[in-house]
Amino acid sequence: MIQTPYLLFLGDAPDGLAAKVAQGIKDWRPEASVGQFRMENCKADLGLQDMTLAEAKAAGAKTLVIGVANRGGVISAAWKAVLVEALEMGFDLASGLHNLLRDENDLVAASQTHGQTLHDVRVPNASYPIANGVKRSGKRCLAVGTDCSVGKMYTGIAMEREMLDRGMKATFRATGQTGILITGSGVPLDAVIADFMAGAVEYLTPDNDPDHWDLIEGQGSLYHVSYSGVTLALVHGGQPDALVLCTEPTRKHMRGLPGYQQPTLEQLRDTALPLAQIANPACKVVAISANTQHLNEADALAYLAEVEARMGLPAVDPYRQGAARLVDALEGI
Amino acid sequence: MIQTPYLLFLGDAPDGLAAKVAQGIKDWRPEASVGQFRMENCKADLGLQDMTLAEAKAAGAKTLVIGVANRGGVISAAWKAVLVEALEMGFDLASGLHNLLRDENDLVAASQTHGQTLHDVRVPNASYPIANGVKRSGKRCLAVGTDCSVGKMYTGIAMEREMLDRGMKATFRATGQTGILITGSGVPLDAVIADFMAGAVEYLTPDNDPDHWDLIEGQGSLYHVSYSGVTLALVHGGQPDALVLCTEPTRKHMRGLPGYQQPTLEQLRDTALPLAQIANPACKVVAISANTQHLNEADALAYLAEVEARMGLPAVDPYRQGAARLVDALEGI
Numbered sequence: 001m002i003q004t005p006y007l008l009f010l011g012d013a014p015d016g017l018a019a020k021v022a023q024g025i026k027d028w029r030p031e032a033s034v035g036q037f038r039m040e041n042c043k044a045d046l047g048l049q050d051m052t053l054a055e056a057k058a059a060g061a062k063t064l065v066i067g068v069a070n071r072g073g074v075i076s077a078a079w080k081a082v083l084v085e086a087l088e089m090g091f092d093l094a095s096g097l098h099n100l101l102r103d104e105n106d107l108v109a110a111s112q113t114h115g116q117t118l119h120d121v122r123v124p125n126a127s128y129p130i131a132n133g134v135k136r137s138g139k140r141c142l143a144v145g146t147d148c149s150v151g152k153m154y155t156g157i158a159m160e161r162e163m164l165d166r167g168m169k170a171t172f173r174a175t176g177q178t179g180i181l182i183t184g185s186g187v188p189l190d191a192v193i194a195d196f197m198a199g200a201v202e203y204l205t206p207d208n209d210p211d212h213w214d215l216i217e218g219q220g221s222l223y224h225v226s227y228s229g230v231t232l233a234l235v236h237g238g239q240p241d242a243l244v245l246c247t248e249p250t251r252k253h254m255r256g257l258p259g260y261q262q263p264t265l266e267q268l269r270d271t272a273l274p275l276a277q278i279a280n281p282a283c284k285v286v287a288i289s290a291n292t293q294h295l296n297e298a299d300a301l302a303y304l305a306e307v308e309a310r311m312g313l314p315a316v317d318p319y320r321q322g323a324a325r326l327v328d329a330l331e332g333i
Numbered sequence: 334m335i336q337t338p339y340l341l342f343l344g345d346a347p348d349g350l351a352a353k354v355a356q357g358i359k360d361w362r363p364e365a366s367v368g369q370f371r372m373e374n375c376k377a378d379l380g381l382q383d384m385t386l387a388e389a390k391a392a393g394a395k396t397l398v399i400g401v402a403n404r405g406g407v408i409s410a411a412w413k414a415v416l417v418e419a420l421e422m423g424f425d426l427a428s429g430l431h432n433l434l435r436d437e438n439d440l441v442a443a444s445q446t447h448g449q450t451l452h453d454v455r456v457p458n459a460s461y462p463i464a465n466g467v468k469r470s471g472k473r474c475l476a477v478g479t480d481c482s483v484g485k486m487y488t489g490i491a492m493e494r495e496m497l498d499r500g501m502k503a504t505f506r507a508t509g510q511t512g513i514l515i516t517g518s519g520v521p522l523d524a525v526i527a528d529f530m531a532g533a534v535e536y537l538t539p540d541n542d543p544d545h546w547d548l549i550e551g552q553g554s555l556y557h558v559s560y561s562g563v564t565l566a567l568v569h570g571g572q573p574d575a576l577v578l579c580t581e582p583t584r585k586h587m588r589g590l591p592g593y594q595q596p597t598l599e600q601l602r603d604t605a606l607p608l609a610q611i612a613n614p615a616c617k618v619v620a621i622s623a624n625t626q627h628l629n630e631a632d633a634l635a636y637l638a639e640v641e642a643r644m645g646l647p648a649v650d651p652y653r654q655g656a657a658r659l660v661d662a663l664e665g666i
Binding site: 130131132133134135189190191192193194195197198199222223225226227228229230231232233236237254256257259260271274275278279 | 463464465466467468522523524525526527528530531532555556558559560561562563564565566569570587589590592593604607608611612
């Protein structure tokens with residue numbers, strides 16, 4: 001577990017998009033985000049209080065979270081100065097960067113000298129078992145997408161919040177870097193050794209109370225040829241009782257694969273459900289979650305109504321409409 | 334590439350089954366197997382000439398291949414003495430053991446002193462790309478199974494041999510430890526990082542002559558919840574033009590998963606083909622390869638005839654009948 005609360009490091013972000021990890025943390029864990037740290041020339045702004053390291057320390061911050069992408073894949077000298085000073089002042093560091101903190105000698109040395117922890121959430125920190133496929137107690141919901149980056153994480157977190165607000169037992173289970181930084185724990189599934197992928201998902205979603213729901217963060221897509229194996233490990237390791245189909249209706253082709261068309265929601269349903277039923281014959285597709293950010297309100301609502309009628313399932317954009325109807329769809333499962 | 338020819342190390346194998354890796358190498362690469370090295374109490378015998386290290390060296394052997402499972406997951410002192418002596422005499426070592434040669438300090442020291450190479454085929458020796466899904470030239474055939482360990486490797490190698498005998502262009506592409514030791518190269522797919530699985534398969538089966546066939550070694554099964562993600566990475570990274578369905582008709586449940594039934598050949602076909610057509614819309618299921626070793630000859634032939642009639646596809650046990658009809662089934666693809 002990564003210790004909270006966080007000071008969110010935005011560095012010298014050239015724009016808001018570069019700080020989208022920090023934005024996700026601030027949106028979903030405002031109570032854990034005491035402030036933001038911005039360097040000169042930083043063009044991102046989360047609307048949090050700007051703090052020096054000393055101010056954040058006084059406000060109780062325990063971990064400096066790198067919530068921004070680095071330029072050119074290098075941790076710059078300017079960043080380094082801040083990161084080393086943070087370690088000296090008693091912060092842990094957490095990062096989802098491809099460059100690992102643990103590969104930077106000066107950060108390792110400072111963390112050892114000052115007894116602080118470096119969290120590289122991009123790499124696994126546990127040995128996972130081979131999946132055994134044994135049925136587990138408790139309920140599980142998995143978001144599966146027509147493509148990568150269509151709102152699977154958002155859907156899972158929004159459903160968890162709605163369920164907790166209703167007093168239900170629910171846990172969002174993070175399987176990607178941003179999700180792990182938001183929740184403070186999880187499995188970075190795309191970095192797990194192939195043989196242990198499904199076992200890592202079993203490890204992440206263990207036996208639980210019969211009325212407890214795991215909301216498992218989906219990854220990739222069964223239709224995305226670069227990452228489909230990771231997705232199938234989630235479908236089989238997760239043993240979902242319920243699938244939510246996620247889509248982004250304006251996407252022209254599979255992300256990063258110009259030669260590959262998006263599947264229809266019917267194709268996704270007819271591919272994902274039989275595969276899920278191998279691990280859990282009772283699995284059902286319960287709802288559709290669409291990311292309609294590129295449509296205007298009228299077009300978005302028309303699209304959702306059309307999909308709902310066509311598929312015979314609730315179709316919701318949880319960002320526009322909240323996740324209530326997605327959670328309602330789990331009733332009786 | 335692992336240098337040939339090999340001296341096959343059988344150690345103190347308690348029975349023939351413990352030496353099945355060596356048996357596979359001897360069966361498929363007899364020209365590369367100059368002899369066997371057996372310690373006292375060795376109960377396995379490949380029928381090759383027993384040789385000392387010096388005799389094998391004189392016969393031209395370049396690599397000592399550990400073709401036997403070790404007991405208790407430990408490389409024993411008795412083995413070590415032989416392995417160190419082999420390095421001193423100028424042999425490379427190759428192993429598919431879970432314990433890596435490179436983790437044994439005495440073997441590392443001896444290999445460095447004597448300029449020899451340690452090949453741990455269980456771990457990748459290259460950085461693989463993320464799959465790009467771009468269509469490649471040449472033809473590819475993938476074996477997909479109802480389960481693990483149903484004869485996918487055997488089917489691929491037998492087809493390669495038949496094709497080479499006919500003067501066709503063909504390459505067996507190994508994706509597992511035994512296959513890599515047999516061919517001398519390949520990708521240990523179950524040890525690759527999740528994000529790079531499909532890319533590793535693309536790397537293994539690059540652009541080729543239009544009339545060249547890659548025979549890709551299958552792994553796991555789309556129906557085996559522990560390993561299905563690896564299988565789907567092969568289906569999508571391999572872009573197969575042809576699928577051969579592999580099965581073992583007497584298997585009672587999925588290997589290692591008592592709660593999971595075997596799929597029928599119809600289920601396997603209807604699951605694997607649409608998934609394969611995502612990456613290659615022209616893909617076809619061309620034949621069935623059954624491992625009938627647990628049936629007598631009459632029952633085996635009756636089974637194959639029944640499957641052939643039912644599925645409308647050639648159904649063959651390549652061990653009993655050769656792979657000719659499997660290769661014939663690729664005609665016109």
